[in-house]
Amino acid sequence: MKITSQDVEYVANLARLKIHDDEKDKLIADIESIIEFADVLSEVDTENIEPTYHAIKAQNVLREDIVTNNYDRDELLSNAPSKQDGCFEVPKVVE
Amino acid sequence: MSYETVIGLEIHAELSTATKMYCGCPTSFGSEPNMHCCPICLAMPGTLPVLNKKAVEYAIKAGLAMNCSITDMGKQDRKNYFYPDLPKAYQISQLDTPICVNGYIDITPGGKTKRIRINRIHIEEDAGKLLHDAAGSSTLVDYNRGGTPLIEIVTEPDISSSEEARLFLESVKAILQYIEVSDCKMEQGSLRCDVNISVRKKGENKLGTRTEMKNINSFKAAVRAIDFESNRHIEEIEYGGKLIQETRRWDDAKGESFSMRGKEEAQDYRYFPDPDLVYIAVSDEMIAQIKNSLPELPAARKERYIGEYNLTPYDAEQITNSKHLADFFEECISCGATPKTVCNWLIGDIAKTLNEKNAEPADIPFSPAQLSKLIELIEKGTISNTAGKKVLSEMFEKARNPEEIVKELGLVQISDESALLRIITEVVSANPKSVEDYKAGKDKAIGYLIGQAMRATKGQGNPQIIAKLLKDELDKNI
Amino acid sequence: MNYYDLTAHEIHELLVKKEVTSVEVTNSVIERAEKTEPYIESYLERTFECAVNTARKVDEKIAKGEDISPLEGVPAALKDNLCTKGVKTTCASKMLENFVPCYDAFVVKKIKEQNSPVLGKLNMDEFAMGSSTETSYFKTTKNPYDINKVPGGSSGGCAAAVCAGSAVYALGSDTGGSIRQPASFCGVVGLKPTYGLVSRFGCVAFASSLDQIGPITRDVTDCANVLNSIVAHDELDSTSLDIPKVDYTKALTGDIRGMKIGIAADYIQDGINEDVKKAFLSAAETFKALGAQVGEYTMKAAKYALPAYYIISGAEASSNLARFDGIRYGYRSKKYEDLTELYKNTRSEGFGAEVKRRILVGTYALSAGYYDAYYKKAQKIRTVIINDFNEQFEKFDFIITPTTLSTAFSIGEKIENPLEMYLNDLCTVSVNIAGLPAISIPCGFDSGGMPIGLHIIGKALSEETILRAAYAFEQNTRFNKKRAIVKNKEGREI
Ligand SMILES: [Mg+2]
Ligand SMILES: [Zn+2]
Numbered sequence A: 001m002k003i004t005s006q007d008v009e010y011v012a013n014l015a016r017l018k019i020h021d022d023e024k025d026k027l028i029a030d031i032e033s034i035i036e037f038a039d040v041l042s043e044v045d046t047e048n049i050e051p052t053y054h055a056i057k058a059q060n061v062l063r064e065d066i067v068t069n070n071y072d073r074d075e076l077l078s079n080a081p082s083k084q085d086g087c088f089e090v091p092k093v094v095e
Numbered sequence B: 001m002s003y004e005t006v007i008g009l010e011i012h013a014e015l016s017t018a019t020k021m022y023c024g025c026p027t028s029f030g031s032e033p034n035m036h037c038c039p040i041c042l043a044m045p046g047t048l049p050v051l052n053k054k055a056v057e058y059a060i061k062a063g064l065a066m067n068c069s070i071t072d073m074g075k076q077d078r079k080n081y082f083y084p085d086l087p088k089a090y091q092i093s094q095l096d097t098p099i100c101v102n103g104y105i106d107i108t109p110g111g112k113t114k115r116i117r118i119n120r121i122h123i124e125e126d127a128g129k130l131l132h133d134a135a136g137s138s139t140l141v142d143y144n145r146g147g148t149p150l151i152e153i154v155t156e157p158d159i160s161s162s163e164e165a166r167l168f169l170e171s172v173k174a175i176l177q178y179i180e181v182s183d184c185k186m187e188q189g190s191l192r193c194d195v196n197i198s199v200r201k202k203g204e205n206k207l208g209t210r211t212e213m214k215n216i217n218s219f220k221a222a223v224r225a226i227d228f229e230s231n232r233h234i235e236e237i238e239y240g241g242k243l244i245q246e247t248r249r250w251d252d253a254k255g256e257s258f259s260m261r262g263k264e265e266a267q268d269y270r271y272f273p274d275p276d277l278v279y280i281a282v283s284d285e286m287i288a289q290i291k292n293s294l295p296e297l298p299a300a301r302k303e304r305y306i307g308e309y310n311l312t313p314y315d316a317e318q319i320t321n322s323k324h325l326a327d328f329f330e331e332c333i334s335c336g337a338t339p340k341t342v343c344n345w346l347i348g349d350i351a352k353t354l355n356e357k358n359a360e361p362a363d364i365p366f367s368p369a370q371l372s373k374l375i376e377l378i379e380k381g382t383i384s385n386t387a388g389k390k391v392l393s394e395m396f397e398k399a400r401n402p403e404e405i406v407k408e409l410g411l412v413q414i415s416d417e418s419a420l421l422r423i424i425t426e427v428v429s430a431n432p433k434s435v436e437d438y439k440a441g442k443d444k445a446i447g448y449l450i451g452q453a454m455r456a457t458k459g460q461g462n463p464q465i466i467a468k469l470l471k472d473e474l475d476k477n478i
Numbered sequence C: 001m002n003y004y005d006l007t008a009h010e011i012h013e014l015l016v017k018k019e020v021t022s023v024e025v026t027n028s029v030i031e032r033a034e035k036t037e038p039y040i041e042s043y044l045e046r047t048f049e050c051a052v053n054t055a056r057k058v059d060e061k062i063a064k065g066e067d068i069s070p071l072e073g074v075p076a077a078l079k080d081n082l083c084t085k086g087v088k089t090t091c092a093s094k095m096l097e098n099f100v101p102c103y104d105a106f107v108v109k110k111i112k113e114q115n116s117p118v119l120g121k122l123n124m125d126e127f128a129m130g131s132s133t134e135t136s137y138f139k140t141t142k143n144p145y146d147i148n149k150v151p152g153g154s155s156g157g158c159a160a161a162v163c164a165g166s167a168v169y170a171l172g173s174d175t176g177g178s179i180r181q182p183a184s185f186c187g188v189v190g191l192k193p194t195y196g197l198v199s200r201f202g203c204v205a206f207a208s209s210l211d212q213i214g215p216i217t218r219d220v221t222d223c224a225n226v227l228n229s230i231v232a233h234d235e236l237d238s239t240s241l242d243i244p245k246v247d248y249t250k251a252l253t254g255d256i257r258g259m260k261i262g263i264a265a266d267y268i269q270d271g272i273n274e275d276v277k278k279a280f281l282s283a284a285e286t287f288k289a290l291g292a293q294v295g296e297y298t299m300k301a302a303k304y305a306l307p308a309y310y311i312i313s314g315a316e317a318s319s320n321l322a323r324f325d326g327i328r329y330g331y332r333s334k335k336y337e338d339l340t341e342l343y344k345n346t347r348s349e350g351f352g353a354e355v356k357r358r359i360l361v362g363t364y365a366l367s368a369g370y371y372d373a374y375y376k377k378a379q380k381i382r383t384v385i386i387n388d389f390n391e392q393f394e395k396f397d398f399i400i401t402p403t404t405l406s407t408a409f410s411i412g413e414k415i416e417n418p419l420e421m422y423l424n425d426l427c428t429v430s431v432n433i434a435g436l437p438a439i440s441i442p443c444g445f446d447s448g449g450m451p452i453g454l455h456i457i458g459k460a461l462s463e464e465t466i467l468r469a470a471y472a473f474e475q476n477t478r479f480n481k482k483r484a485i486v487k488n489k490e491g492r493e494i
Helices: A005-014 A021-043 A073-077 B053-065 B162-178 B219-238 B284-293 B298-309 B313-320 B323-334 B339-356 B368-379 B385-397 B402-409 B417-430 B432-439 B444-456 B463-476 C008-016 C022-040 C048-063 C106-113 C156-164 C180-186 C220-230 C274-289 C302-323 C339-350 C353-366 C371-395 C418-425 C429-434 C463-477
Strands: A087-091 B003-014 B077-080 B090-093 B100-107 B114-125 B129-132 B138-142 B149-155 B191-201 B211-216 B246-251 B256-259 C043-046 C076-079 C118-122 C169-174 C189-192 C212-217 C260-264 C293-297 C398-402 C438-445 C451-458
Touching: A005 A021, A005 C353, A021 C302, A021 C353, A021 C371, A021 C418, A087 C339, B003 B162, B003 B219, B053 B100, B053 B114, B053 B149, B053 B162, B053 B284, B077 C302, B090 B114, B100 B162, B114 B162, B162 B191, B162 B219, B162 B298, B162 B323, B191 B219, B211 B219, B219 B246, B219 B256, B298 B313, B298 B323, B298 B339, B313 B323, B313 B339, B323 B339, B323 B368, B339 B368, B339 B385, B368 B385, B368 B402, B385 B402, B417 B444, B417 B463, B432 B444, B432 B463, B444 B463, C008 C022, C008 C048, C008 C220, C022 C043, C022 C048, C022 C118, C022 C156, C043 C156, C048 C118, C076 C106, C076 C156, C106 C118, C106 C169, C106 C220, C118 C156, C156 C169, C156 C180, C156 C212, C169 C189, C169 C220, C180 C189, C180 C438, C180 C451, C189 C220, C189 C463, C212 C220, C220 C438, C220 C463, C260 C274, C260 C371, C274 C293, C274 C398, C274 C438, C274 C451, C274 C463, C293 C371, C302 C353, C302 C371, C302 C418, C302 C429, C353 C371, C371 C429, C398 C463, C438 C463, C451 C463
Parallel strands: B211 B246, C076 C118, C076 C169, C260 C293, C260 C398
Antiparallel strands: A087 B138, B003 B149, B003 B191, B077 B090, B100 B114, B114 B149, B129 B138, B191 B211, B246 B256, C043 C118, C169 C212, C189 C212, C189 C438, C398 C451, C438 C451
């Protein structure tokens, strides 16, 4: 699959990554070569094959509805780059 | 030109589990920010989700109560997008294997039954809350609500008016409360709805351009938003404007919807099965067991009230739409009160008072026994109907036994005939003109005399007895 | 005798016989680390003091005549993607440069319960993405056999430390070969357990359906002992298997007579280094000599494993790494006016080139219009690969391949070309895709003296089988006895 500059910008925006002009060409080339590498998958006839999302089949792993929280708020906020009044702080979000 | 409106609803209901969907944090409402959090619901590196069993059971219960089929092998999918209230930057939801599918709820707009089909009910987790500090230049994030279990109920576009939407929402709320899986408090955000709406000319098959409205926080707001938006669509069509398929935000204070386009750009959620979670397998036994645990649902209860208590379909629906009200009603009856009378009180004065107070049936401060007592006092003639209304409003202020209130306010009705006769004699002799009028055939005059007698008893005389005694007295002198 | 050169079970014996104290052993390893670290650079964070405290506790226990478990008092170190309460856990990324978890990973808890003194956190490729430990934001770890060469990756710090004597054993993680390939490059033993056998809780996720934590040790006995200590059901990991407990050391009988072994014919054709091929074929002869039956096999889907792996792992990584947004923890850019800039600048400055590349590829594979052609297709290929393996395991008890087609390469040699780097995982990725257990053990040296690894793959939950085979091989070859001689740039032993 041919990868264009717009393709890379589109996914970069989805992934919230910024691409600088000086790295753009190499990045497009790298991604294209990886995607091309993956294009070999289309050779395989998988018409009647179900995808496997988990290598190990497991089902119904469920927890009981019992409160087990024992963390301290200050501890949980201790790694926050910016905080205020017991909250995580971000630039003003306009809804 | 006449139009028809095509409406589909997406209803998010918070499940009333003790803990969040994927961690052991409590779901309690209204505490200090970020107190109900842990490394898992804050999406700290390396943490993993484990699904709450009760949330699954509740979702199945809701599905069965809404006539859905249950998916035997479901998965959970990641919906990827960045927003500060979403700590993992993906919401765990369900894409193509919702836990419940193909259900319906019947509503009765204008007394006629209409079936609203439910496309799906799936489980997902709630997001946190953004607090907008009016003064500051920042937004604060509180993740207490983040990870709360939700079900999302998605209807087919079978709803044709704001009234039908309201009836459907009330039905959903009633069912969820009956089966006790959600407390459905819209003002606390535990029941929220998004509206998909389009209009088309009557008789046309093709659906019109659809818009989605978010941020609808009450049933009243849903009605207002639908009316506003369908009018906006019609105007756009009539005046040649161009409708675009978009997401809009309902501003209830302004009574208008606004385009949210800027924020919604690049909607590509890249759903994929969450590799941290395993399949949800639902066995026939599990379905049977949950089915058996279902209580009598609003629709069945309504039918029973019509048959058993002779209520009109309208009255029965008014009562059974609230589990609390219906339970209250039945307790009054087991205290010996007459069904029709209890019903009149509940959907009359009591409903009116709750409405004024913006309260729910669950907020009724007095007990069914106390209401039954009040009804008994009226029926026995101890107090008048008017006095009864006074007593009720006192009971709303401070729940006490009605006898006490009656005594305190001196509302006991005078039914003693000899005492009343004394007063009547006085009234008759004090009003010769009216007596003459009556004798001359002016029936209206008796009303005036009754009024005078009531006034003389300070309103405590039993009006029926007064009327009878007065008539006897007047007729005696003819 | 240098204590730092001993295996865990040798140390255990000496501790039990009171011929050495845990403090002495721990100090010996610490001294060795102080000496080699300037050249090897395997540690990102050292917790030496804490390790000595644990050792002292163990010594008191021994002095009181109490029994000790096999890893008690044996100093270990952890890959830096395993969360350690109160100790920085960086994933070798600028993004988590100052991140201090308030929780321990499940396996860290297990190691602490064992009273294994924890020496610190080991270098890796950033977020475990890489095969050389060169994508680390902080430093490039060197191969103790030749400091001009890479130790492999992503658990390169683990393999280098265990090889150099600056940790007796280590816990690493393996998403596509990240335990086995560095073990092979550094001449140590590395095991990737069956998916679900070891809890992933607290291991910073790269690709959730492929990641698995495992031991890196100096011999197979240590491997079995470490595995014993970290295998347990964990209620905090939905994919953690709830199965009866097994004592893996019981499998170390040395007897593999009558076992059926499959040799991967595919991997010894093109692109394989001649020394590696020779060592591999000679390993097959060893097994034959030990009484096993050897047969060849080919896997139809073998050539699709690598591209499928890069799609699946990239897709999962793109989602797993989205949480690094500069809000709750981790790096936050200084340059932003609004939320979008905060996100984009934080993530662009906080992640290195390889991580960004994989996030972009993964995002692409999941994005509208490409999901079916890439992500879903790769998951279908996964089904084909699993079926392929199932077919092999009807004929064979276990199968062998070289761990890698060449020995450790030079630092800088492949870092500019991602695809060439990806080829390192050729023999290892299909195991992760199918969730199988596999071990890499030393099976020789190339003409330049660099270690060669033998890769033994078993069916799901057959850890006992592959440990039994590995042990029998080790007992009859003794490649594990060799210790690296760490030399400085001038070739002088340090
Ligand atoms: Mg939703
Ligand atoms: Zn939590």
